[in-house]
Structures are given as structure tokens and as C-alpha cells.
Amino acid sequence: MQKKYCLALLLAMSAGTSAAKADQNAQDNADVSAVTDQTMFEFGSYGTLGATHASLNSADFALDAPMPYGAGRSNYLSTSDNSLIAAHVNATFTPDLTAIFQVISEYNSNGNYRPEVEWANVKYSLTPDLDIKVGRFALPTFLDSENHDVGYSFVWVHTPFELYQQMPITSVDGVNAAFHSTLGEAENTVKLIAGQNTTETSVGIVDSKNIRGIFDNLDYGQATFHLGYQQRSTSTQSEIAGLYPGWLEASDLSAGFSYDPGSWFFKSEWLQDRTQYKTNAMYASVGYRINQYTPYIMHSQSSAAAAYDSSLPYMNMAQKSNSVGVRWDFMKNLDLKLQYVNIKLGNNSTGYLVNIPDNVSLSGKTFHVISAVVDFVF
Amino acid sequence: MLHSKLIKWGLTLALLFLSQAARSDVVVIVSAKSPIASLSADQVTRIFLGKSTAFPNHDPAYPIDQPQGAAVRDEFYEKVVHKDASQLAAYWAKIIFTGEGRPPKLVKGDKEVVRTISENPGAIGYIDSSALNHSVKAVLKP
Numbered sequence: 001m002q003k004k005y006c007l008a009l010l011l012a013m014s015a016g017t018s019a020a021k022a023d024q025n026a027q028d029n030a031d032v033s034a035v036t037d038q039t040m041f042e043f044g045s046y047g048t049l050g051a052t053h054a055s056l057n058s059a060d061f062a063l064d065a066p067m068p069y070g071a072g073r074s075n076y077l078s079t080s081d082n083s084l085i086a087a088h089v090n091a092t093f094t095p096d097l098t099a100i101f102q103v104i105s106e107y108n109s110n111g112n113y114r115p116e117v118e119w120a121n122v123k124y125s126l127t128p129d130l131d132i133k134v135g136r137f138a139l140p141t142f143l144d145s146e147n148h149d150v151g152y153s154f155v156w157v158h159t160p161f162e163l164y165q166q167m168p169i170t171s172v173d174g175v176n177a178a179f180h181s182t183l184g185e186a187e188n189t190v191k192l193i194a195g196q197n198t199t200e201t202s203v204g205i206v207d208s209k210n211i212r213g214i215f216d217n218l219d220y221g222q223a224t225f226h227l228g229y230q231q232r233s234t235s236t237q238s239e240i241a242g243l244y245p246g247w248l249e250a251s252d253l254s255a256g257f258s259y260d261p262g263s264w265f266f267k268s269e270w271l272q273d274r275t276q277y278k279t280n281a282m283y284a285s286v287g288y289r290i291n292q293y294t295p296y297i298m299h300s301q302s303s304a305a306a307a308y309d310s311s312l313p314y315m316n317m318a319q320k321s322n323s324v325g326v327r328w329d330f331m332k333n334l335d336l337k338l339q340y341v342n343i344k345l346g347n348n349s350t351g352y353l354v355n356i357p358d359n360v361s362l363s364g365k366t367f368h369v370i371s372a373v374v375d376f377v378f
Numbered sequence: 379m380l381h382s383k384l385i386k387w388g389l390t391l392a393l394l395f396l397s398q399a400a401r402s403d404v405v406v407i408v409s410a411k412s413p414i415a416s417l418s419a420d421q422v423t424r425i426f427l428g429k430s431t432a433f434p435n436h437d438p439a440y441p442i443d444q445p446q447g448a449a450v451r452d453e454f455y456e457k458v459v460h461k462d463a464s465q466l467a468a469y470w471a472k473i474i475f476t477g478e479g480r481p482p483k484l485v486k487g488d489k490e491v492v493r494t495i496s497e498n499p500g501a502i503g504y505i506d507s508s509a510l511n512h513s514v515k516a517v518l519k520p
Contacts, residue, residue: 035440035442035483035494035498035500035501038480038483042474042480044474044475046471046475086475088474088475090474090477090480092480098477099477100476100477102475119476119477121477123477128431128432128438133477137477138476144472146472146476146478147471147472147475147476150471150472150475152467152468152471153468153469153471153472153475154468154472182430182432185420185421187424187429187430219424219429221420222460261460262460262461262462262465263460289465292464329464332446332463332464332467333467335464377467377471377475
């Protein structure tokens with residue numbers, strides 16, 4: 001898989017170099033090059049170092065679905081929940097032809113930090129209002145789907161898990177077409193996506209095919225509106241899939257809103273996931289900026305999965321959480337965040353906890369998670 | 379004698395204050411050859427954050443930034459875009475690491491910005507108003 005991408009990138013690079021030369025000849029006497037010329041390759045990195053404590057001794061709190069262990073039963077203090085590092089390269093072959101390649105190392109389903117290709121795609125702008133991406137790119141289900149690993153880019157310690165964990169697929173291998181338009185004072189982008197995905201989780205490999213989606217992003221002043229609809233066929237090796245050999249049809253509807261005039265912000269998102277079950281999830285958060293400090297609060301929740309067919313096995317990850325935290329921009333390109341989350345599991349729910357012994361019931365349990373992280377970009 | 383000295387001092391101080399006030403006035407400029415006469419803060423914000431690649435008349439827009447740490451840059455982003463240096467860095471972290479775009483080209487110093495923009499009708503930048511000359515025009519005085 002990775003070899004294929006390297007090859008595609010190399011091809012794109014050689015194509016880009018010759019295209020760049022032709023472009024330069026054509027524009028020799030055009031003066032725009034003086035204001036558009038940038039270096040062809042730009043390297044960057046981002047990451048997070050963190051420690052997490054969960055008040056649990058009969059299960060582990062894992063931030064991402066594929067993590068086998070976390071804070072709680074296995075570790076009093078876990079550094080795997082919130083730590084990752086990524087290397088990134090942006091290539092600008094011509095103003096219209098660009099590529100990105102990003103590798104990320106974070107705690108994964110095998111219990112190690114083996115680096116994986118996060119993004120690898122080539123983007124071509126057919127017109128200023130239409131561009132096409134081919135390769136591995138983000139599935140923009142949520143407002144922060146594309147940057148959910150870049151802790152420095154948002155205020156919280158992590159994206160709200162009740163919502164973001166409803167969508168185990170974060171990337172797509174395929175084609176992405178983006179249409180930009182200006183509607184009066186608003187900027188609108190519609191993305192059409194088609195492709196496939198393979199995700200390793202702690203219970204097995206999840207294959208998704210025929211992923212297709214339409215996503216709209218509207219920026220108006222300091223407000224952003226986001227809407228998405230997607231469908232896919234998913235195969236899992238978990239016990240639930242065992243009852244349903246073949247492919248499960250899944251669809252998701254998502255909506256988001258954010259308002260950020262600079263001195264404060266409000267952000268809220270919602271998702272409805274439909275497979276053989278129907279699940280709703282949402283969060284709302286407000287924060288206030290005082291110099292280099294941004295204190296915030298958040299409420300986040302996911303509902304019990306309601307089965308359309310009563311013969312289906314019971315599946316329940318319902319939980320509610322309330323968070324309070326602060327981001328401190330203490331140095332250029334560095335931040336420090338502290339967060340306290342109080343989580344209440346629904347009746348008969350195990351939430352998003354992992355490593356639960358068979359004889360333990362967590363129904364209705366309340367616990368808290370405390371995290372301290374440092375995010376960086378350079 | 380003492381009286382005239384005091385007046386002199388007073389005048390010097392007043393001039394200092396005036397020049398100080400003038401010094402802290404950022405203006406957004408385009409080339410004198412550009413057909414653009416004025417822009418709103420929202421329009422300028424969209425161009426500098428890469429959300430829009432064109433002026434309202436659909437001509438392509440090429441934003442010119444000044445380097446991090448320049449006082450005029452901080453003033454521009456605070457007054458026009460309503461973001462401080464770390465909010466801006468957080469914004470670009472999202473854009474860069476998703477391959478959605480790159481920050482504007484950097485040109486150092488008001489003089490060099492004026493020179494670059496005067497030669498490029500599609501360029502847009504910001505300088506201290508004291509560096510204005512006939513080769514460029516102010517399209518927004520925040």
C-alpha cells in the first residue's frame with residue numbers, strides 16, 4: 001500500500017517538475033510569479049506529549065477506538081492515550097499542482113507506535129474553483145476531522161470522543177473533488193468523495209468499500225456551518241458481524257456549527273449513525289480567551305444504539321460527559337493543556353472503555369479522566 | 379526665554395505623539411494600478427486566511443505577509459483578522475497539515491512590501507501608513 005503511494009508521488013513529482021518548467025516559460029514576462037513563488041518542498045512536524053489518569057480499576061479509558069490499553073485498570077497514569085508525533089511534507093510543483101505526504105506514529109491496535117501513512121495525496125486545481133485530490137485524504141465527517149490529530153490546532157486536549165468515536169473511519173483512499181463558490185459575503189465548499197478504507201481495530205480489521213459522501217462547508221464572517229452525508233459498505237470481523245456475514249450498509253448524517261469572533265468561541269456538532277442500529281451523538285463547547293489562556297467547558301453525549309431489528313444482540317455505548325479545561329499558549333508554537341472530564345455511562349453501557357474483565361458490570365458507572373498535554377508544531 | 383523653550387519642548391512632544399500615533403496605523407494596500415478602490419475587513423480576512431483566492435471583482439488576489447514578530451503584522455492580524463499570533467499559528471496548523479493550503483508569501487519590511495505590490499496589480503499587503511507612497515493605494519484603514 002505504502003509503496004504504491006510513494007510511486008504515485010514520484011510520478012507526480014516528475015510530472016510537476018516538467019509542468020513547472022513549461023509554466024515558467026509561459027509566464028516569463030508575467031509579474032505574478034514574484035508574488036506566488038514559494039519553495040517547492042516544505043517540511044513540518046506536529047505532535048503531542050501527554051499523561052492521562054482515569055479513576056477506574058476495572059477497565060481502561062482509551063482515547064481512540066483501536067487502542068488496546070489506556071489509563072485505568074492497566075496504568076495509573078497512561079502516556080499512550082494522548083501522545084503522538086507526525087512528519088509532514090507539502091510539495092508545490094506549480095501553483096495548481098500540489099501534494100502532501102504525512103506519516104504519524106501513535107499508539108495503535110497492536111500496542112506499539114509503528115508509523116503509518118496518515119495522508120498521501122496529489123491535488124490538482126482544474127480551475128480556481130475546482131480541485132481534485134487523488135490518494136489518501138481525510139474523510140471530513142466533522143469540523144475537525146481533517147486535523148483531529150493536530151492538538152495544536154484546537155483548544156481542547158482532544159476532539160470530543162462521544163462524537164468523533166462514532167466514526168471509526170478517518171481517511172479514504174480514493175478521489176475527492178472540491179467545488180468552491182462565493183455566495184455574497186460567504187465562502188462555500190462542497191466536497192464529493194468516493195473510495196475505500198481499511199482500519200485495524202483491537203477486535204480485528206474493518207474493511208469499508210463504496211464509501212461515498214457529500215460534505216458542505218460554509219464560512220460566513222466568523223461563523224462556520226458544516227453538513228455531511230455519507231454511505232459505505234462495512235465488513236467487520238467482530239462477533240456482531242459474525243451474525244451478519246457479508247457487508248453491512250452504513251450511513252451517517254452530520255452537522256456542525258462554530259462561531260469564533262476571536263475573544264471567545266462556541267462550537268457544537270451532531271451526528272446520526274445508521275447501520276442495523278441507530279445512534280445519535282453531539283457536543284457543545286464554549287471558551288473564552290484571556291491573553292494566552294483559553295479556559296473552556298464542554299458537554300458531550302452519545303445515545304444508546306437502538307436496533308431496528310429486536311433479534312440483534314444488545315449493543316450500548318451510551319455515555320455523557322462534562323469537561324472543563326484550559327489551553328495556555330506559553331511559547332511560540334507550543335501549548336500546554338489541562339483537562340478534567342466527568343463521564344457517566346448509560347444503563348448497561350460500557351461506553352468507550354476497553355480491557356474490561358468478563359465478570360464486571362460497569363452499568364451506570366461515573367468516573368473521571370484528568371489529562372495534561374503539551375502540543376507542538378514546527 | 380524659558381517660555382519659548384517650554385513651547386519648543388511642547389511642540390516637540392506633540393510632534394512625537396503625532397508621529398507615534400501615525401506609526402501605529404496599519405493600512406491595507408494594493409498597487410496604484412489595481413482597479414480595487416476599497417475592501418471590507420471581512421474581504422481582506424478571507425484573502426489572508428486563504429479562504430478566498432480572488433478579489434470581489436474575481437481578479438486573482440495574492441496576499442503578501444510580513445514575517446512573524448513584525449509589529450505591523452501583529453497589528454494587522456489583531457485589528458483586521460481578530461486573531462493573535464498563537465490563534466493564527468493554530469489556524470495555519472490546521473490548514474498546512476491537511477494540505478488545504480499554505481500561508482501567504484512573506485516579504486520583509488514596509489518598503490519592500492510597497493515595492494513588490496506596486497509592481498503587481500494582483501498583490502495585496504499591509505504596511506504602516508507612514509510608508510505609503512504614490513505607487514500604492516490604501517484600500518482599508520482599520
